[in-house]
Each structure stands twice: as C-alpha cells, then as structure tokens.
Amino acid sequence: MKVYISATLRSFFGRRTETETQGNTIRKILKDLTDRYPEASKGLYGDDGNLRGFIRIFVDDEDRTDKSFHDDEIADGSTVLLLPFIAGGAPGESIIPDERRKEVSLDDSEIDRFSKHLLLREIGVKGQKRIKAARVCIIGAGALGSPVIQYLAAAGVGTLKIVDSDSVTPENLQSQVIHGTRDVKRPKAASARDTVRNINRNIDVTADNTRVEADNVMSVIEGFDLVIDCTDNYKTRYLLNDACILSRIPLVYAAVYQYEGQVSIFGLKGGPCLRCIYPEPPAPGLVPTCAEGGTISPLSGIVGSIQAVEALKLIIGIGENLGGRLLTVDTLGLKSKFLNVSRNEHCPLCGNSPSIYEPEGFNYEEFCGLMKEEEEIPVEGYTAEELAEKIESGEPVTVIDVREPHERAVKSFPGASVIPIGQLVRRMNELDPEHDTVFICKQGLRSILAIHTLREAGYKGPMYNLKGGMDAMKDIIFSNEAGWL
Amino acid sequence: MRKTHYQNEIASSVYSVETDEDIMARIISIAEKEYPYECCGILIGRCDDHCFEISDAYETCNHERSVKRADSFTIGPMDVYKCERALTGTEYEIIGFYHSHPDRPAVLSVKDETGMLPGLLYVLISVSAGMRKDITAYIRINEIIHEATMYCENRPKG
Numbered sequence A: 001m002k003v004y005i006s007a008t009l010r011s012f013f014g015r016r017t018e019t020e021t022q023g024n025t026i027r028k029i030l031k032d033l034t035d036r037y038p039e040a041s042k043g044l045y046g047d048d049g050n051l052r053g054f055i056r057i058f059v060d061d062e063d064r065t066d067k068s069f070h071d072d073e074i075a076d077g078s079t080v081l082l083l084p085f086i087a088g089g090a091p092g093e094s095i096i097p098d099e100r101r102k103e104v105s106l107d108d109s110e111i112d113r114f115s116k117h118l119l120l121r122e123i124g125v126k127g128q129k130r131i132k133a134a135r136v137c138i139i140g141a142g143a144l145g146s147p148v149i150q151y152l153a154a155a156g157v158g159t160l161k162i163v164d165s166d167s168v169t170p171e172n173l174q175s176q177v178i179h180g181t182r183d184v185k186r187p188k189a190a191s192a193r194d195t196v197r198n199i200n201r202n203i204d205v206t207a208d209n210t211r212v213e214a215d216n217v218m219s220v221i222e223g224f225d226l227v228i229d230c231t232d233n234y235k236t237r238y239l240l241n242d243a244c245i246l247s248r249i250p251l252v253y254a255a256v257y258q259y260e261g262q263v264s265i266f267g268l269k270g271g272p273c274l275r276c277i278y279p280e281p282p283a284p285g286l287v288p289t290c291a292e293g294g295t296i297s298p299l300s301g302i303v304g305s306i307q308a309v310e311a312l313k314l315i316i317g318i319g320e321n322l323g324g325r326l327l328t329v330d331t332l333g334l335k336s337k338f339l340n341v342s343r344n345e346h347c348p349l350c351g352n353s354p355s356i357y358e359p360e361g362f363n364y365e366e367f368c369g370l371m372k373e374e375e376e377i378p379v380e381g382y383t384a385e386e387l388a389e390k391i392e393s394g395e396p397v398t399v400i401d402v403r404e405p406h407e408r409a410v411k412s413f414p415g416a417s418v419i420p421i422g423q424l425v426r427r428m429n430e431l432d433p434e435h436d437t438v439f440i441c442k443q444g445l446r447s448i449l450a451i452h453t454l455r456e457a458g459y460k461g462p463m464y465n466l467k468g469g470m471d472a473m474k475d476i477i478f479s480n481e482a483g484w485l
Numbered sequence B: 001m002r003k004t005h006y007q008n009e010i011a012s013s014v015y016s017v018e019t020d021e022d023i024m025a026r027i028i029s030i031a032e033k034e035y036p037y038e039c040c041g042i043l044i045g046r047c048d049d050h051c052f053e054i055s056d057a058y059e060t061c062n063h064e065r066s067v068k069r070a071d072s073f074t075i076g077p078m079d080v081y082k083c084e085r086a087l088t089g090t091e092y093e094i095i096g097f098y099h100s101h102p103d104r105p106a107v108l109s110v111k112d113e114t115g116m117l118p119g120l121l122y123v124l125i126s127v128s129a130g131m132r133k134d135i136t137a138y139i140r141i142n143e144i145i146h147e148a149t150m151y152c153e154n155r156p157k158g
C-alpha cells in the first residue's frame, strides 16, 4: 500500500514523502512503518501507547485516525495519508494576577498536601500558588454548596466566604453532604465553616449568616475574585448575576431541578450573563423552587463538582471553560449537552444600552406574581389548625390541591381534589361557588397565585388559602383520616 | 519542585530565523485583523539544521467554516496536505506555522508545547488592543524547546 507522509513529519521519517508499505489495514501499515523507522515510533506514539494528538491518518480524504478504523481493510488503489494536525493557542487567562501569585509561597507541608496538583504540568507550583491566593465567595451552603465548598477547600483555595442565612433541617441531609446529623438546627454557614476547618486549618474561612438582598449583595461579594452561585431560588440568582456583572466579578452559575442540572460562567470578558439568556425570571409561581421541587441526592454532587472544576480552571487559567456555553446534565437519561450562549447586545444588564445600574431589588412575592397590589383584594386564609378544625367539625369545604403530581406523592391531602395550577381556569366549572373552597400547595405561595388567577378569570365563590401549605399540616392528624382515604 | 521528565525547558538559542519586512508585515496585519480572535497560517521557505528562511506565508484562518476563538487555533491536516502538494517540485517546503495570542504574551502555552511538531518553526505574534506587541519564534528539537533569534531585513525584491 502506498502511503504519503507529510514532510512536516520529517523528523520521524526523514525526507521521504511517499513509501510502499506492507499490509492493507492502518494497524498493519503503522506496524510496518515503525518497524522500518524505529525512531518514528517515539514520535508517533505517546507514553500511553496511543497515537499522539498531532497525528492524523486519512484514507481517500476520510479521517481514519480513530482506533476503531485501524482494522478496516483498505481498498486497492486508495491513498493513505499520514498528516499533522496543528493546534495550540494563547495561554488561558487566570483571574488571579501574577502579582498576587508572587505574594504567596508554599511551605513543605503544602508541597506534600498538594503534590497531586503539582504533578499536573498545567497546574504546577504557579497554579497552586494562584489557588492559594484566590478569594472565593460561595453563596449557599446547601446541596450545590456542599461539593463546591469542600472541593475548593481541599484544593487549597486560600480564602473562602460562605454565605447562607438558613439553618440545617433533617430533610437537608439527603443532599447537603457538608452537614451531618449533629448539625441539625445549626446555621448552615457555621456548620460548613467547621467542615472547612476540619479539611484544612490554614484556610481563611468566614461564615456569613446574611440573607442576600438587593441592598447588601454588592457588599457581600466585594473584594472577591470569584463568586459561586449555589442558591436554590430565582431571586438570589438574579441578584448575584446583577451584582457580579456590575462589580466585574466572574460568576460560576448552576441550577438543579429534579434530575437535571445546568452550569455556566457569567461575567467573563465578552461573555454573556444570566439576563442575556433569560432577561426575566420564568413564569411566576409555575416553577417550584428547589426547596419545593426536590432533587435526586447525587445530582447536586455532580453539578457542584463541575462548578468547583470550573472555578479552579478560572483561577489557574487553564482549559476550555464554560464561558459562553451552558452545560446541561440529565442524570435520568445520563446525557449532557452544551448550548452556545453569547452576550446579547440588548441585554438589560450587560448589553450596549443597559437599563439596570444596580442589583434589581425586586420583591420575591411580586416577582412570583404573588405580591398583593394596592387595589387587590387580600386573600383570606386558614392556618393548618383552623382548617383541620373546620374539617373535623364537618363543615362543607372543598379542598383543591394545586401541587404537581410528584409533590402529592410525598404526602397527599385527604379528600382533596387535584387541579394543577395551569388547568385551573379551564376547569373552573368543577368548583362550587356556593361553598367555601380552600387551596393548598407545599408552602402556601402557589395557592395564593391560584386564588388570584381564578379571581382574575371571574370566579365569584369564596376562596381561602392554606397558610404555610402542606408543610404546616405536617403535625396534624385527622381523627377520621381513614375515612377520607 | 521536581521536574517531571516531560517538562520542557527553554534552552539558549543557536537557531535563527531570516525573513523580510513584507512577509512580516503581512502576518502582522492578519493578526491585527483577526483580533480579538487568534489567527494562524503556514510558513513556507527553506531551512537547514539551524537556520529557517521564511519566504512566504499562507493564511489558513480565513475559512468560512473555521471557528474563531481567542484562546485556540487549529490548522487542518488537509490544509497542510494541499499546501505541501502545491509546493511539490519547487525549492520551498513547509518550514513551520504562525499564530497569534490576543491580549496574551508571545510565549508558548502548554497547549502550544503539546502540539509542537519537532523540527518545525513556530512563530507567535502577541496582539494587544488590536496592535502587534511582540513576535517570537520557537523550535522543538527532540524534547527540548529553543527560542530562535529573528532577523528581519528589508531585502530588495527580485
């Protein structure tokens, strides 16, 4: 078989460009060539025994470099080409400037501790110093925060700030692996800080109990090199995006829901922000927050670990990061894909003529279409106890459950009719305007939206909200519960 | 820190590159035109063991389908093949490649080093805010990477 060898591979094969070889498969041809040019073997193959990245094998204009083609028989009269693939590019830009890197040093114990990083030539001592010099602010010490905080601490990030205003509850322990059973009722930020100290005492770690709001988000992230969004609600997500873009701090964004997650990086030079992709938050009330919706336990581990890797890549300045791309991960179908996203010149925040100059101080309730407008009739409601009493006393009352099917599977309300929020208006005639109707959801927010929606649609019957939702019903047991089922 | 065996060191130079201002001006203008993305192309000329003489440059970053990035470049195998075929029978051959580093220094990145073919010249142009800053040239001999000294003359045409 005649093989054409590019002259650019001359240091392996000499100046010969065409040679007759034994064999009619790529494997046999390569064997014959390396037998005749023993020096070439070192050039063609890496230490792992695979062809080096810059070698390409073509058969009649078709790229046949992949091993899976190597045993295919090559037709007589075909031309086999041995060609180079030339690639390279500018070194990645670290978000930690050289001056900051030079200010830190690694002692013997650190050389020991981080030796697995130092062995990677893309990281090495310089990269590890950058990691040590980095100041990273993590918003949320929950499911996503758990892997992010622990991996960044273990990787040697010198300064960490953990911001979370919640306390640990037993249901958190299913996915928030930074906390343990003993941490229940403790503030999440403090519990996470203790885990970090347990990993490495030398890390400068701060726990911050602040609830992130429009008036404090700028100061919460001030002075940090990188912010990681590990929150579970749209309000904080948009606040962080706005604050990071306005402060020119890159943001590693992620969100998880049920079995799916997405990750991206916002605020890089020339890259997009969250509002470039979603200028406004999703349709009010219809998307349950993660706190309401539920996720499979390891999902946040996967997605949070990707956030941690992206954070380290930005700090060291290596690799192809997720700037300009949105990675989606589907753990149920075990699929992932990239969506290219670019800066939108009409973006209200980072576009050519922006309209947002400070973090948008929207109210969550307003944001979700739940805020009571001035002229709006307030929604009346019952507490869990009041509703239970009403039902126990035998008063005629219709209960409408507006939750999604998977939420009802966890705990159903005895005797309730089920009408998902999206079908309410269409199925309005199923309601009896002569009787009281009580609307329930998980936390008592979507049920308010349900009532407003029906009022707007012209429903005239008396409507009540279950305050605090099913979560508040937890401890109530009906004496005749069996009769309801 | 211990150096692992595959780490390359930049050795002092015994290699030189000769070219003329016209060719360099052309490469620089391509680099500036492509900014903030990387440009790349093939260097054509003659070489012996220590001296590379660039007599022409062939731009490969202007393909319609090529993806423009600020931190990477590729030159396809078929581009190299076609160029080589066109040079058959002439006294010239492919002696190396050039590419630009937008807003980054004209030093080899890890990506550059990994992809370097031995015995060929790699010319780097750093471009800052759309203007050329530095031009450097490197060559890998076995596992060692050398920086080459560049000589640029205003040679009379013809």
Ligand SMILES: [Zn+2]
Pocket: A272, A273, A274, A275, A276, A277, A343, A344, A347, A348, A349, A350, A351
């Ligand atoms: Zn934007």
